[in-house]
Amino acid sequence: MPAPWPAPAKLNLFLHILGRRADGYHELQTVFQLLDHGDWVWLSPRRDGELRLGSEVPGVPVERNLAWLAARRLQAHTGCRSGADIKLEKRLPSGGGLGGGSSDAATTLVGLNALWGVGCSVDELAALGAAIGADVPVFVRGQAAWAEGIGERLIPVDLAESWFVVIAPPCTVSTAEIFAAPELTRNSPPITIADFVSGGGRNDCEPTVMRRYPQVAQALAWLRQYGPAHMTGTGACVFASFATQAQAQAVWSGKPGTWQGFVARGVSRSPLLERLALAG
Numbered sequence: 001m002p003a004p005w006p007a008p009a010k011l012n013l014f015l016h017i018l019g020r021r022a023d024g025y026h027e028l029q030t031v032f033q034l035l036d037h038g039d040w041v042w043l044s045p046r047r048d049g050e051l052r053l054g055s056e057v058p059g060v061p062v063e064r065n066l067a068w069l070a071a072r073r074l075q076a077h078t079g080c081r082s083g084a085d086i087k088l089e090k091r092l093p094s095g096g097g098l099g100g101g102s103s104d105a106a107t108t109l110v111g112l113n114a115l116w117g118v119g120c121s122v123d124e125l126a127a128l129g130a131a132i133g134a135d136v137p138v139f140v141r142g143q144a145a146w147a148e149g150i151g152e153r154l155i156p157v158d159l160a161e162s163w164f165v166v167i168a169p170p171c172t173v174s175t176a177e178i179f180a181a182p183e184l185t186r187n188s189p190p191i192t193i194a195d196f197v198s199g200g201g202r203n204d205c206e207p208t209v210m211r212r213y214p215q216v217a218q219a220l221a222w223l224r225q226y227g228p229a230h231m232t233g234t235g236a237c238v239f240a241s242f243a244t245q246a247q248a249q250a251v252w253s254g255k256p257g258t259w260q261g262f263v264a265r266g267v268s269r270s271p272l273l274e275r276l277a278l279a280g
Helices: 066-078 101-115 124-131 138-142 176-180 193-197 208-214 215-225 243-255 271-279
Strands: 004-020 025-048 052-053 083-089 145-149 155-158 161-170 229-231 238-242 260-267
Touching: 004 138, 004 161, 004 208, 004 229, 004 260, 004 271, 025 101, 025 161, 025 271, 052 066, 066 101, 066 124, 083 101, 083 155, 101 138, 101 271, 124 138, 138 145, 145 161, 161 215, 161 243, 176 193, 208 215, 208 229, 215 229, 215 238, 238 243, 243 260
Parallel strands: 052 083
Antiparallel strands: 004 025, 025 083, 025 145, 025 260, 145 155, 161 238, 161 260, 229 238
């Protein structure tokens, strides 16, 4: 059986909302930190042109699954007559702000581009991904990045290696709900990369989510006993960084017994790129 393709998680190390555009989208600034933990995607080419999803996500129809949709868009864009069997091993929670669905889509685009031999450039794949979701391009490019616009304008950055404790509270947060919330802050002034490096930045969605989802507020309060903690994206997952794996594991071992989550290493280069090199 072929080796699976990694679909790593991301964290938003900060998230500022600068304003709302005429098309309803929001202008953002953020830093995407990639992790060495995520979903797995199995991809097997088919000769009959069919795209078959072998593992469904509960509550998500096949035609709305982002990995299946990515395969369909790549097939249509290239005119490829091959199909694929796609199987997902979901380890990232839905509605957690970790980018699981977007990462699955990006991994499918990158993997099938190689397996089908259709020869799309990274820019082409990123453009196809942007039509699926704003977070897909950063996973396609496989680099930790400073992001602006709706998250599609990316500048690669090298981040100091850290270990992260990620807590997944027992709730699912709707991104659409949070971005539609009347109390959401939408007028943060722009900052620079230098501002971020010197300690600037927060998550503008955090106060709104904490008021509406007390489980998120509880998780943040617990994690802040051990250092600065933040929410990623529109939640629900929260995280704190530590200098060593041992420090992160020590905090993780003390979490309330029913809480879910994981410890992972932050990386500047996606494990997807390593898997792509093996396929080549």
